[in-house]
Amino acid sequence: xxxxxxLVLAQGRSSEADVEWLHLLxxxxxxxxxxxxxxxxxxxxxxxxxxxxxxxHARPSSAATLFYRDIVGQEIREEWREQVTQSFATAKVVDxxxxxxxxxxxxxxxxxxVLRRLNANSAETTxxxxxxxxxxxxQDEMRTPSRQELNFTASANDLFxxxxxxxxxxxxxxxxxxxxxxxxxxxxLRLDTNGIVVFASPNGLSAFNRMGFEGELERKSLAEVxxxxxxxxxxxxxxxxxxxxxxxxxxxxxxxxxxxxSLRSIPLRDHGERIGAVVLCRDVTEMRHQERExxxxxATIREIHHRVKNNLQTVASLLRIQARRTHSDEARTSLxxxxxxxxxxxxVHDTLSxxxxxxxxxxxxxxxxxxxxxxxxxxxxTTVRPKKTGEFGVLPSEAATPLALGLTELVxxxxxxxxxxxxxxxxxxxxxxxxxxxxxxxDNGRGLPEGKVGSGLGTQIVRTLIQGELGGTIDWxxxxxxxxxxxxxxPFRWLTAxxxxxx
Numbered sequence: 092x093x094x095x096x097x098l099v100l101a102q103g104r105s106s107e108a109d110v111e112w113l114h115l116l117x118x119x120x121x122x123x124x125x126x127x128x129x130x131x132x133x134x135x136x137x138x139x140x141x142x143x144x145x146x147x148h149a150r151p152s153s154a155a156t157l158f159y160r161d162i163v164g165q166e167i168r169e170e171w172r173e174q175v176t177q178s179f180a181t182a183k184v185v186d187x188x189x190x191x192x193x194x195x196x197x198x199x200x201x202x203x204x205v206l207r208r209l210n211a212n213s214a215e216t217t218x219x220x221x222x223x224x225x226x227x228x229x230q231d232e233m234r235t236p237s238r239q240e241l242n243f244t245a246s247a248n249d250l251f252x253x254x255x256x257x258x259x260x261x262x263x264x265x266x267x268x269x270x271x272x273x274x275x276x277x278x279x280l281r282l283d284t285n286g287i288v289v290f291a292s293p294n295g296l297s298a299f300n301r302m303g304f305e306g307e308l309e310r311k312s313l314a315e316v317x318x319x320x321x322x323x324x325x326x327x328x329x330x331x332x333x334x335x336x337x338x339x340x341x342x343x344x345x346x347x348x349x350x351x352x353s354l355r356s357i358p359l360r361d362h363g364e365r366i367g368a369v370v371l372c373r374d375v376t377e378m379r380h381q382e383r384e385x386x387x388x389x390a391t392i393r394e395i396h397h398r399v400k401n402n403l404q405t406v407a408s409l410l411r412i413q414a415r416r417t418h419s420d421e422a423r424t425s426l427x428x429x430x431x432x433x434x435x436x437x438x439v440h441d442t443l444s445x446x447x448x449x450x451x452x453x454x455x456x457x458x459x460x461x462x463x464x465x466x467x468x469x470x471x472x473t474t475v476r477p478k479k480t481g482e483f484g485v486l487p488s489e490a491a492t493p494l495a496l497g498l499t500e501l502v503x504x505x506x507x508x509x510x511x512x513x514x515x516x517x518x519x520x521x522x523x524x525x526x527x528x529x530x531x532x533x534d535n536g537r538g539l540p541e542g543k544v545g546s547g548l549g550t551q552i553v554r555t556l557i558q559g560e561l562g563g564t565i566d567w568x569x570x571x572x573x574x575x576x577x578x579x580x581x582p583f584r585w586l587t588a589x590x591x592x593x594x
Contacts, residue, residue, distance in 0.1 A: 098146040098164060103138035109221040112207040115260040116224075117147045122371075124149040125275040126247035128240065129228040130157050133205075134167060134175055135221070143167040143175055143223065152276065153243075157193055157227050171200060175223045178202035182220050184255055190230055197230040206257040214363050216257035224254060242281055242290045246369050249359045258360045264340035272342070273355045273371035280370040286314050286336040289367075298372045302347040313337075313370065320347040337368020344375070351379045396444035403437035428503070428549070435460055435499040439492045451491045453483035457519070460495050461502070477502065481521035483528065490561060494581070497556040498532065500549045501577050505534035530579040557581070 095117060099105045105113075117133065124131045128151055134143035148163050150156040167175060170191060178185040182204045190197040204220035226247075236244070253259035278295030280288050291299075291308040299308060302320050313335045333339035334356040342355045355371045407430045414426035438459045442451045461477045486494065498519065505517045520531040557565045563581035 095146055098144065099135050102135050102144055104136050105221060109207060112260075113146070113205070113222060115262075116205065116254070119260060120147060120149040121152070122275055123224075123247060123250060124151040125153045126243045126250070127151070127226055127228070128154040128243070129226045132158075132162060132225045132227065134223045134225065136179060137166075141176070142172065143179075146222075155229055157196060157198060157229055171202075171225065174200060174202050175225060178204050179220050179223050182206065182255070184251065193227070199228040199230055201226040201228075201251070203251045204255050206255060208257040208262055211262035214257075224251070226251070238290075239292050242292075243275065243279065246279070246281065246359075249361075249366070249369075250357070253360055256360075256362055258363065259357075261340040261358070265342075273353050273373035275371065277373035278371065280308065280313065280372065282313060282337040282368045282370060284365055284367055286312055286368075288313055288316075295370075295372050298352045298374050301350045301374060302345070302352060303350075317345055321345060322347075334370065337370060338365075344379070349376070350374065351376045392449075393444050396440045400437045400440040400444055403433050403440065407431075407433040407437065431499065431503065432496060432552075435496050436492055439488065439495055442491075443488055449488050450485050451488055453486045453491055453494065454479075454521075456491055456495055457483060457498065460499055461519075476516045478516065478518045479521070480518065482523060483521045483530075484523050490581070493556040493560040497553050497561075497579075498530070500553045500556075501532045504549050505532065505536065505575065526583050528581045528583065530581075532577045532579075533574060535574040 095114060096110050099110050099113060113133065113135075120131060120133075130151065131147075131149045132145050133147040135146050136143055143166070145162045145165050145167070148158065148161070150158070174185050174187060184204070185202045187200040191200050192198070203224040203226070205222040205224060206216040207221050209215045209217070250259050276294065278298045279290075279292045280295050281290040283289050288308045288311055296308055299316065299320075304316060304320060308316065314332065317331065317335045328343040328345070330339070330341045331343040331345060331354075334341050334343040334354050337356050337358055340357055342353065344351055344353050346352075351374070353373045353375045357369045357371070358365055359367045359369060410426050410430035410433065414423045414430065417423050417426065438456055439451065441459075442456050443449065457479065461479065502517055502519070515535050518531075518533045520529075520533070522529045553565065557563045557579055561581050563579055565580075566578045567575065568578075569575055
């Protein structure tokens with residue numbers, strides 16, 4: 092299925108600004124369908140024959156849908172073409188003169204032109220519509236509508252009128268998170284221009300009752316009600332006054348008696364003049380509790396990584412002290428190597444302790460690891476010029492630790508054995524592909540005899556980490572002239588299995 096942008100741009104009559112406006116409109120698509128108890132279809136004109144193509148569709152959660160099969164991407168049906176064409180040409184709302192039949196179901200169709208506001212600081216709109224919205228109401232079960240249905244429908248009609256004048260969606264509205272956003276079914280309040288509640292749905296009233304409000308909301312100032320609920324709280328959402336008076340298209344949370352309710356205000360306008368507002372409300376107590384738990388767990392995990400890093404650095408310091416006091420050269424070298432390996436692992440935990448994700452920017456990690464090479468070179472009276480080319484990218488922590496330790500061993504081996512007490516260069520080349528990561532570690536030292544690989548502890552550690560833990564391959568060979576090159580290949584299928592989405 093093509094995206095909204097693809098479908099709109101494919102018709103050849105819409106600009107990038109038009110597409111962005113339609114994205115904002117479709118962002119509130121479900122609200123319009125639920126308030127109107129009807130299917131909503133968005134049509135854009137085609138460049139060739141003057142027809143229209145459906146680019147978005149929303150089914151109501153408050154009523155039965157008319158379109159059981161997907162209509163997006165289809166050309167407009169002949170029975171709707173004249174009405175939609177008229178709305179597009181005149182930039183006016185056009186209602187069907189008589190019920191229309193769709194698959195043996197009587198329906199009413201309303202066509203609403205979509206005008207785009209040119210900027211947030213001006214009432215100027217496009218000279219002609221950029222699309223048309225059709226509302227398809229099911230007339231099969233006609234009955235006397237309830238007071239809630241009448242208010243929902245009135246709110247929907249106000250929003251349709253705003254679509255036709257470029258007042259909705261509102262360019263001044265912040266792009267808040269969709270998760271936890273209030274919906275029409277969660278609770279709806281209608282305010283007049285003075286912020287007085289003229290209608291409160293049962294769910295909306297219940298949300299305020301759970302916060303300690305007693306009585307009826309209707310005929311009361313929502314601002315005064317919320318002021319009474321929050322009392323002398325020290326921390327209050329700064330945007331709350333704008334939301335409860337219905338003067339700005341913002342969202343805010345109100346908390347009282349352990350209950351948190353999210354509010355969203357949608358100012359209603361008639362040709363630019365404010366006529367009231369719709370305030371959606373939703374009890375998000377459990378959701379906010381879960382979010383706080385996640386934040387606490389994230390902080391705990393970061394603190395654990397921080398403490399592990401500190402403990403590892405303490406161990407490395409103890410090994411360094413012990414190495415300085417030992418009189419055996421062999422023992423001193425072993426202790427220094429152990430100290431370096433512990434320090435390399437500490438670098439990964441240090442990076443993890445500063446972020447929320449369990450994935451790490453390995454380039455940042457490896458830049459810190461390379462600093463350990465300077466200590467190794469200094470202990471061998473050698474000047475080494477380490478150089479990194481390319482990028483490793485983001486890796487899961489499960490891969491970062493063994494890879495950092497393995498590369499530390501290879502670079503250290505290049506300094507201790509490849510350069511062997513003389514100045515030189517160690518180059519690390521990283522190349523990332525869609526399905527694997529290639530790494531080369533090169534030095535310009537004396538090189539290994541062709542076909543001969545070291546059998547020391549460092550080589551064994553590298554093999555265990557790269558082949559065993561990372562599922563990769565490793566190859567040693569001598570460069571033409573002088574020096575050694577070690578080639579490592581790590582498949583991303585292992586990284587994906589270890590941490591989904593990391594690769």
